[in-house]
Amino acid sequence: MPNRKATAIACSNIAFIKYWGNRDDALRLPANPSLSLNLGDLYTTTTVAFDKGLEKDEVTIDDRPADEATRARVSGHLDLVRQRAGHHTAGRVVSRNNFPAGAGIASSASGFAALTVAACAAAGLELAEAELSALARRGSGSASRSVPGGYTEWVMGKGNATSFARSVAPPDHWGLRDVVVIVSREHKVVGSSRGHGLAVGSRLHMSRVAAAPAMLAACKRALLARDLEAMGTLIEQDAVMMHAVMMTSRPPLYYWLPATMAVIKAAQGWRAAGLPVYFTIDAGPNVHLICEAARATEVETRARGLPGVLDVLVSRPGGAARLVEEHLF
Amino acid sequence: MPNRKATAIACSNIAFIKYWGNRDDALRLPANPSLSLNLGDLYTTTTVAFDKGLEKDEVTIDDRPADEATRARVSGHLDLVRQRAGHHTAGRVVSRNNFPAGAGIASSASGFAALTVAACAAAGLELAEAELSALARRGSGSASRSVPGGYTEWVMGKGNATSFARSVAPPDHWGLRDVVVIVSREHKVVGSSRGHGLAVGSRLHMSRVAAAPAMLAACKRALLARDLEAMGTLIEQDAVMMHAVMMTSRPPLYYWLPATMAVIKAAQGWRAAGLPVYFTIDAGPNVHLICEAARATEVETRARGLPGVLDVLVSRPGGAARLVEEHLF
Numbered sequence: 001m002p003n004r005k006a007t008a009i010a011c012s013n014i015a016f017i018k019y020w021g022n023r024d025d026a027l028r029l030p031a032n033p034s035l036s037l038n039l040g041d042l043y044t045t046t047t048v049a050f051d052k053g054l055e056k057d058e059v060t061i062d063d064r065p066a067d068e069a070t071r072a073r074v075s076g077h078l079d080l081v082r083q084r085a086g087h088h089t090a091g092r093v094v095s096r097n098n099f100p101a102g103a104g105i106a107s108s109a110s111g112f113a114a115l116t117v118a119a120c121a122a123a124g125l126e127l128a129e130a131e132l133s134a135l136a137r138r139g140s141g142s143a144s145r146s147v148p149g150g151y152t153e154w155v156m157g158k159g160n161a162t163s164f165a166r167s168v169a170p171p172d173h174w175g176l177r178d179v180v181v182i183v184s185r186e187h188k189v190v191g192s193s194r195g196h197g198l199a200v201g202s203r204l205h206m207s208r209v210a211a212a213p214a215m216l217a218a219c220k221r222a223l224l225a226r227d228l229e230a231m232g233t234l235i236e237q238d239a240v241m242m243h244a245v246m247m248t249s250r251p252p253l254y255y256w257l258p259a260t261m262a263v264i265k266a267a268q269g270w271r272a273a274g275l276p277v278y279f280t281i282d283a284g285p286n287v288h289l290i291c292e293a294a295r296a297t298e299v300e301t302r303a304r305g306l307p308g309v310l311d312v313l314v315s316r317p318g319g320a321a322r323l324v325e326e327h328l329f
Numbered sequence: 330m331p332n333r334k335a336t337a338i339a340c341s342n343i344a345f346i347k348y349w350g351n352r353d354d355a356l357r358l359p360a361n362p363s364l365s366l367n368l369g370d371l372y373t374t375t376t377v378a379f380d381k382g383l384e385k386d387e388v389t390i391d392d393r394p395a396d397e398a399t400r401a402r403v404s405g406h407l408d409l410v411r412q413r414a415g416h417h418t419a420g421r422v423v424s425r426n427n428f429p430a431g432a433g434i435a436s437s438a439s440g441f442a443a444l445t446v447a448a449c450a451a452a453g454l455e456l457a458e459a460e461l462s463a464l465a466r467r468g469s470g471s472a473s474r475s476v477p478g479g480y481t482e483w484v485m486g487k488g489n490a491t492s493f494a495r496s497v498a499p500p501d502h503w504g505l506r507d508v509v510v511i512v513s514r515e516h517k518v519v520g521s522s523r524g525h526g527l528a529v530g531s532r533l534h535m536s537r538v539a540a541a542p543a544m545l546a547a548c549k550r551a552l553l554a555r556d557l558e559a560m561g562t563l564i565e566q567d568a569v570m571m572h573a574v575m576m577t578s579r580p581p582l583y584y585w586l587p588a589t590m591a592v593i594k595a596a597q598g599w600r601a602a603g604l605p606v607y608f609t610i611d612a613g614p615n616v617h618l619i620c621e622a623a624r625a626t627e628v629e630t631r632a633r634g635l636p637g638v639l640d641v642l643v644s645r646p647g648g649a650a651r652l653v654e655e656h657l658f
Contacts, residue, residue: 248569268583
């Protein structure tokens with residue numbers, strides 16, 4: 001096999017119905033289905049080069065060598081690609097996020113989606129979107145949702161091959177904006193992969209899991225009908241449910257900060273005063289405010305005025321992960 | 330029947346396993362059993378005089394005439410006592426809380442417990458403690474737990490007569506302190522009585538209710554063994570579970586403020602650094618920090634130093650509701 005190199009771009013995503021907890025940790029088969037929006041303005045560009053001149057995989061993220069834990073995780077993901085392609089060549093991975101490293105935005109979704117698409121191309125594998133999504137899932141669950149475009153749903157599936165995400169509406173279906181309100185730049189004390197394993201210890205986990213399919217179905221209906229109030233009510237409920245599971249797991253995970261609560265209360269106040277905006281919160285303290293495009297500037301301006309807010313990023317809907325370059329070397 | 334007057338004192342209480350939601354709203358039969366500690370330093374003194382010279386019930390709280398909603402609620406409670414005693418004389422109720430009116434401490438538990446004990450005595454009724462507790466429950470659910478002394482458990486019971494609280498340990502069983510950290514003096518937008526009715530609308534309510542008996546049993550074991558770590562872990566979990574139910578009810582109830590979160594995070598930080606203290610939060614934004622007597626001053630001092638803290642009150646365990654005066658006039 002010749003040395004081959006490929007570059008892919010994949011968007012980050014924000015979940016409306018969250019993924020939290022696995023029914024199979026090793027395969028990252030989720031406890032519940034989830035629904036998200038790709039974030040077109042927050043993305044990762046990753047180049048993978050399989051190079052016979054390398055002794056072991058090398059991983060560079062945002063111009064720095066990755067720490068050993070990250071390198072091992074990326075290397076494990078390349079192993080899945082190599083197994084499938086039937087070769088054993090080491091790879092050089094160069095990944096760049098277009099959002100600030102300390103922005104408190106998880107790069108695992110966009111990162112593993114871009115890595116999967118680039119690595120498969122570099123390995124000469126031609127996989128269907130569903131296969132790429134299922135493979136991305138193995139690196140980071142939410143990465144499965146960054147493979148297809150726009151508004152995407154990750155179905156639970158029955159096993160490894162059938163648990164993948166698919167698009168439920170294209171990016172231009174609805175001009176929503178995610179106004180990301182950054183209140184902390186610290187790295188998580190407990191990462192998501194370990195957090196997922198703790199979910200089953202919460203006495204609220206089973207009811208959240210039991211409720212998720214119906215909440216997802218209702219959220220998808222609202223999304224397809226472009227009904228922000230119906231959808232927003234559900235995404236706020238679901239975010240609280242996930243954080244309640246986290247706070248009641250053993251040991252508990254408290255991601256909310258005082259400023260998180262301040263943004264929640266502010267958004268609810270703005271809404272009561274006539275500005276349609278709804279919050280959701282991933283596994284961290286930052287708050288994502290979801291609104292229609294026409295209100296995004298107002299939401300951003302107000303958010304910047306809140307005490308404790310460090311920065312605000314705004315993103316449009318984004319498309320599917322895509323290959324941008326591929327060649328032999 | 331002669332005119333008769335009686336005065337009773339009853340403590341407030343802080344629940345370790347919370348009461349939230351009823352299986353029968355009219356009778357205030359709870360969805361789950363609960364466990365609390367009477368607060369000996371935060372109490373209500375209530376005098377009830379049944380006076381043939383009155384045309385209708387009069388209610389004075391902290392030297393002011395009660396608003397009409399409160400007067401009607403107190404009057405309804407007096408009706409229960411009058412029905413039982415078989416008379417129809419109107420009453421004059423004078424109630425005083427020893428804690429500041431704007432301290433954000435609910436006075437319904439201590440208030441309805443003192444009202445029940447005073448009104449029964451003034452009506453010439455001699456009831457057993459369990460009967461007084463069941464009757465207090467009709468006025469405010471948590472008032473049932475302020476009738477017996479010390480650490481008390483409100484059992485669900487099968488109906489009106491069997492749903493009452495009983496003491497599980499006297500006040501001197503364990504010298505705990507409740508360090509009440511006041512971050513807001515505002516009155517609740519949604520009162521507890523209405524909030525209880527919303528609980529069933531939360532997708533987390535049933536799992537909280539299902540978990541409560543086992544959590545209560547474990548909490549009671551820890552309490553009897555004076556194991557603060559085991560008990561504290563459970564009371565934090567239970568408080569989060571109740572607030573998660575509130576935040577996911579329809580409409581949602583968000584009682585937490587940024588300063589609430591700041592106190593939670595601070596307490597967890599102090600604990601990680603070796604100070605044994607655990608939080609719980611009632612239906613409001615203020616935080617109750619539970620610790621042993623020897624650490625109360627340190628916890629109080631640290632709490633006073635937190636931004637957003639308006640005041641701090643400290644209470645010892647308290648005894649049963651008691652009659653302090655009774656005479657004809």
